Amino acid sequence: MRSNQAYPGENKWKGWLYLLPGFVIYIGFIFYPILETVRTSFFAWNGFSAQRDWVGLENYRTVFSDAQFADAFLHNLIFILFFCILPVLLGLLLASLLTRKALPGMTFFRTVLFLPQVISMVVVGVIWRWIFNPQFGPLNILLNSVGLSSLTRAWLGDFALALPAVGSIGTWVQYGFCMILFLAGMQHISEEYYEASSLDGANAFQQFVHVTIPGLRAEIGVALVTTIIAALRVFDLVYVTTRGGPGNATLVVGFLIYRSAFQQNRIGYASAIATILMLIILGISLLIRRFQTGNEENSA
Amino acid sequence: MKRTRLTISIILVLALILGACQSIKKPAENEAPVTEVTTLVVWDQFYRDVESQVMDTLNAEFEAAHPGVKIERVVKTLDDLKVTLKLALTEANGPDVAQVNQGRSDMGAMVEAGLLLPLDAYLAKYNWGSVFSTSVASRNSFTADGKTFGQGNLYGVSPTAEVVGVYYNKTLFKKNGWQVPQTFEEFETLLAKIKESGETPISFGSLDGWNAIHEFSAIQHLLVSLDYINNLTYGVNNVSFKTDENTKAAAILQQWAKAGYFSEGYPGIGYDDSNALFKAGSGAMTITGSWLAGELVNDTDQEFGFFLMPPFEGKTALAIGGVGIPFAIRATTTKADLAAEYLNWMISPRAAELWANAGMLPAMALPEGADIKTDNLFGDTLRAWDAINKGNAVGHYIDWATPTFYDTLVAELQKLLGSISTPEDFVSAVQKDYETYLSK
Numbered sequence: 001m002r003s004n005q006a007y008p009g010e011n012k013w014k015g016w017l018y019l020l021p022g023f024v025i026y027i028g029f030i031f032y033p034i035l036e037t038v039r040t041s042f043f044a045w046n047g048f049s050a051q052r053d054w055v056g057l058e059n060y061r062t063v064f065s066d067a068q069f070a071d072a073f074l075h076n077l078i079f080i081l082f083f084c085i086l087p088v089l090l091g092l093l094l095a096s097l098l099t100r101k102a103l104p105g106m107t108f109f110r111t112v113l114f115l116p117q118v119i120s121m122v123v124v125g126v127i128w129r130w131i132f133n134p135q136f137g138p139l140n141i142l143l144n145s146v147g148l149s150s151l152t153r154a155w156l157g158d159f160a161l162a163l164p165a166v167g168s169i170g171t172w173v174q175y176g177f178c179m180i181l182f183l184a185g186m187q188h189i190s191e192e193y194y195e196a197s198s199l200d201g202a203n204a205f206q207q208f209v210h211v212t213i214p215g216l217r218a219e220i221g222v223a224l225v226t227t228i229i230a231a232l233r234v235f236d237l238v239y240v241t242t243r244g245g246p247g248n249a250t251l252v253v254g255f256l257i258y259r260s261a262f263q264q265n266r267i268g269y270a271s272a273i274a275t276i277l278m279l280i281i282l283g284i285s286l287l288i289r290r291f292q293t294g295n296e297e298n299s300a
Numbered sequence: 301m302k303r304t305r306l307t308i309s310i311i312l313v314l315a316l317i318l319g320a321c322q323s324i325k326k327p328a329e330n331e332a333p334v335t336e337v338t339t340l341v342v343w344d345q346f347y348r349d350v351e352s353q354v355m356d357t358l359n360a361e362f363e364a365a366h367p368g369v370k371i372e373r374v375v376k377t378l379d380d381l382k383v384t385l386k387l388a389l390t391e392a393n394g395p396d397v398a399q400v401n402q403g404r405s406d407m408g409a410m411v412e413a414g415l416l417l418p419l420d421a422y423l424a425k426y427n428w429g430s431v432f433s434t435s436v437a438s439r440n441s442f443t444a445d446g447k448t449f450g451q452g453n454l455y456g457v458s459p460t461a462e463v464v465g466v467y468y469n470k471t472l473f474k475k476n477g478w479q480v481p482q483t484f485e486e487f488e489t490l491l492a493k494i495k496e497s498g499e500t501p502i503s504f505g506s507l508d509g510w511n512a513i514h515e516f517s518a519i520q521h522l523l524v525s526l527d528y529i530n531n532l533t534y535g536v537n538n539v540s541f542k543t544d545e546n547t548k549a550a551a552i553l554q555q556w557a558k559a560g561y562f563s564e565g566y567p568g569i570g571y572d573d574s575n576a577l578f579k580a581g582s583g584a585m586t587i588t589g590s591w592l593a594g595e596l597v598n599d600t601d602q603e604f605g606f607f608l609m610p611p612f613e614g615k616t617a618l619a620i621g622g623v624g625i626p627f628a629i630r631a632t633t634t635k636a637d638l639a640a641e642y643l644n645w646m647i648s649p650r651a652a653e654l655w656a657n658a659g660m661l662p663a664m665a666l667p668e669g670a671d672i673k674t675d676n677l678f679g680d681t682l683r684a685w686d687a688i689n690k691g692n693a694v695g696h697y698i699d700w701a702t703p704t705f706y707d708t709l710v711a712e713l714q715k716l717l718g719s720i721s722t723p724e725d726f727v728s729a730v731q732k733d734y735e736t737y738l739s740k
Contacts, residue, residue, distance in 0.1 A: 048386040049413035129507075134565020135577060157507050157567020159718055245509050246567055246714035262383060264703045265405050 034278070041271035047261070052268075059272035069273065072251045075163060076232050079252070082167030083174050083231035088223050090171070091178025092216075096208055098179075099186050110183070117176035125240030128169045132156050132241075156242050162249045166241055173237075174230060178223045185219035186212065221292040225285050232281050253277050339370045340638055343385065343398040345378045345625060350594065350658045357654055362645050369638065378625070382406060389415040389630050396639045400456055400628040402439055403700040404449060407628070411455060412446025417629040418453035422640040428457065431647055431664055432623070435694055438534075440626045449700070450534035456626025459646045460655055461663040463608070463685045463694075464514050464589045464620035467596065470603040472499065472584050480605070484522055484612045491561050494584045501561040503583025505569025506717060509710035511588060513699055514620060516713055518587050518609045520549040521618040521695045529618060533696040535738060541731040550716055550723035557717045567718060589620075590681040594659040597677060606680035608687065618695040619688045623663045661685050702737035705730075 041059055043052040063069050094113060098106060116124065131137050132155040140152040155165045193211045202210065213220075235254030238244060244251040244259075253273060261270035346355045352375060359371040374395065376384065382401055388394040389410065400407050400416065410416050423429065423437075436458070443452030468480065476497060481487040494501040506512045521529065523545035531539040556562065563574060563583060575595065578586045581602050586592075587609070596604045611617030627646050629639045645651065649670075652662035656672045661681055666672060674682060688694050699706040712729045715721040721729070 046409055046413070048390060048415075049409070051413075129570065132568060133573060134568040135563065135573075135582075140565075152565075154565035154568030157565070157569070157714075157718075159715075159720055242507065243509055243710075245507070245710065246718060247711050247720060259707060263405065263707065265409050 037271045037278075038275050040268055041275045043268045044266075045268045046265040047267040055268065059269050060276070062269060063272050063276060068248060068251065068256060069253070071248055072253045072256045075250060075252050076234070078163060079167055079170060079231040079234060080228055082164070083170040083234070084224060084227035086171045087174035087178045087227055088220065090175040091182050091223065092213070094175070094179045095182035095186060096212060098183060100204075110180075114176040114180055116173050117180075119173075121173070121236040122240055124169060124173055125237050128172075129156065129241050132165060157246050159246055159249050162242055162246060166237060166250050169237060169241070170231065170234065174227050178227070181219045181223050182216055185216045189215035217292065221288060225288050228284055228288070229281055232277065232284075336368050337370050338368055338635065338638065339372050340397065340635060340642060341372045341374065341393075341395045342642070343374045343376060343381060343388070343395040344627075345376055345381045345399050347375050347377050351660065354651075354654045354658050354660075358645065358651055361650070362642060365645075366638075366641070371642075386410060386413075386415070392632060394630055394632075396630055396633040396635050397627055397642055398630065399625045401625055402456075402622075405703045407440070407455060407626075408442055408446045408449060410446070410628075411442045411444070411453075415631055416455045417631045417633070417636060417639075418444070419455060419457070419629065419640070419643070420453055422643070423454050426640070426644045428454075428644075428647070432457070433689070435692065436623050436663065439622055439696075440628075448534070448536070450530065450536070456628040457643050457647050458623035458626040458663050459651055460624035461661040461685050461689075462589050462591060462622055462624060463661070463681065463688060464518055464587070465606055465608045465681075465684050466585050466587055467578070467592065467604055467606050468585045469578070469581065469583070470605050472581070472602075473605075478584070480607050481610050483610050484617075487610050491556070492559075495559065495561060500563050500583040501585060502556070502563070503574050503578035503586040504562040504566050505571060505574030506567050506714055507570045507573075509714065510699075510706070511571050512713040512717065513697070513706070513709050514589065515587055516549060516553050516709075516716075517620050517695075517698050519552050520546060520698075521620055522609060522611055522615070523549055524618070526618060526692065526695070529695050529698070532734075533698060533701050535701060538738065541734050542727045546727050546730075547723045550726045553713075554716055554719065554723060558719065567714070590661050590685065593677050593681050597659065604677050606677060606684060608684050616691075616693070618693045619684070620697060621685065621688055621694045622697060656682070702733060704733055704737070708733040 040052075042054060042056060044055045044058075045052040098110060119127075131139050134140055134152065134154040134157075137155075139155065143149065143152045153161055156162050158165075189212065193215070194207055197207050197211055233254050234252055235258060238250055238252050238255050239258070242250045244255050254277075257270045257273050257277070260266045260273065342359070344355055346352050355373065355375075359373055363369055363371055378401065381399065385395075385398055385400065386409070389398070390413075400410060407416070428437075437454055438450040440456040440458060441452055441454050442449055472478075473480075476494075476499075478490060478494065481490050491501040504511075504515060506515075524543075528539060528543075528545075531537045532541065557566075563569060563577065566574070569577075574583075575586065575588070575592060577583060579596055579600050579602065581600075590606070593606065608619050609617065627643050629636060629643070633639055647664050649664065649667035652664040652666050653670045653672070655662040656666055656670065656678070659678050673679070699709055702708075708730055712721070712726050716723065716726045
């Protein structure tokens, strides 16, 4: 058993050695690029010429006076409804339905419901672009066949509906992840709580609110953080489906970064937007973490 | 074991000797001994099947005509090329020859960074002035500081040409007795007539955005002068976008949208999807560039033709057009002369013949007696290009005008088409972008 039990003070460097590969990768591929992005945000630079001009906070000033950035960020906030709130609610509902009674074919349902999460975002975008196609897309065909022709639209090209349409694709992708997370969490909630509460006369809904949800606090926290991050940094889905159109109706911050950096050669400006986005995401994640741990301490 | 080692050592020694030869001897073309191999690295974006075969043929023939020269070809899609090329050109062993996208954010930025070789000496040496006109040359020209587009040094030569016009479904036209319109007035009458018959007059989808620019600008080109469109595109002589002509063109486009002349649900249809629908027989016409001609020939039971957007009664008209993505030379290459020889090869009569055979418009004149079929869709585009090229009526892709013009035009045109904005709002919004750029 020696290999598992090091004597106190022995070979401490060994532990660091095990950390080294991960640490090197982290520094090289995450930490350094982030620092470099922050540094670049203080320069005017086209991305390839040798000349970089120091401009201080000028890029940041431009971002905050850029009406497009405000629009784009508002769209990201609306996406939180579609990428985070709806999937979490849907995930809770499905998870509790799937655990209440053992039905035949449960694994099948679980797999099918989780499937959207596994498909690459680009493929998802292409599939939905086709579903939403006004001429040969299944959605309009379905609406026509059930006599709801008045509801058919050019979904992705409609100024009012393009944003909800792209957002609902986000819901479709994210709910599976929430569901699996909650399913796993529910395994840890002791049956005793349910037995005790039903003896006290609680119905299924009351059990869900007072037993299931508190028991899933940690999982809900994780789901909130990851899905909010997904809502704020979305790029691929918008790039494949609408490219920010019609007009700027579906423009999001991620797409604005891409446009500035790779279409307009404004790397410094793009870096400034990216830095701001990173700080916002970091802030929101910390807030949720704090709220969550605070709750845990209170209940303990 | 010993034997393998021996073989490996021999190979290594040979490789070293070869390598040494290459670095000691300067690559002087034509007189190079056959044993020595000079490699020319070429990046192009002719990735589609037919195009790629043309390039392979041209490269093989170039190697055969230049003993000791090997072409190392790297093929990329245009998007891929645009993202990677800028950094590759800063490398000492980057591509010697590469296709460089026209316009300010690509060629202009690279010229500014000193990455491209000015070709004026070779222009004189190979007499390229007789191969392409000055109007064509200015599309590949910048001042040495990369700031002024359309004048100064030549930085690239284009093998192919493009013209934007109207494709029409001959099968549908014949069935309904419709005629190819000769004037814009006739064109609009025809649109109304087609709409009445229940067919879609213009197959179009604006979801991808960029083709909406062609839709607008094709009408714009009927109204403006060549000087105006040159000034606007090259950003000289302080012209404005807010003109009566541009407002009128925007109003016509918006009216078409309101009248239902475009495909049903067009704001939610992508470019490729709208073309697939058109090819399958849905829609009488579509407004796009000559690059689509090859697509419309195979795998369809419909027959298609092409005509230039007809001029207003009693007026002459320009058409959107230009030359394809040009080949340029890396400023720091050690094989500049050989690279220029390669460029000359790319715009030779032989190249023109190969491109025409592949259904692509060559930018160069076809050689006498070339065996090319022209009683077809390709012939239609060839004649259209010939007409505007000879008539000095080749307009521009207006999205070259400023680095943000493309994004602004796409967003504003979608608003215009959706009647979110008026033609006046449209020209004002675009003018704002243009002013911001000029004032920098």
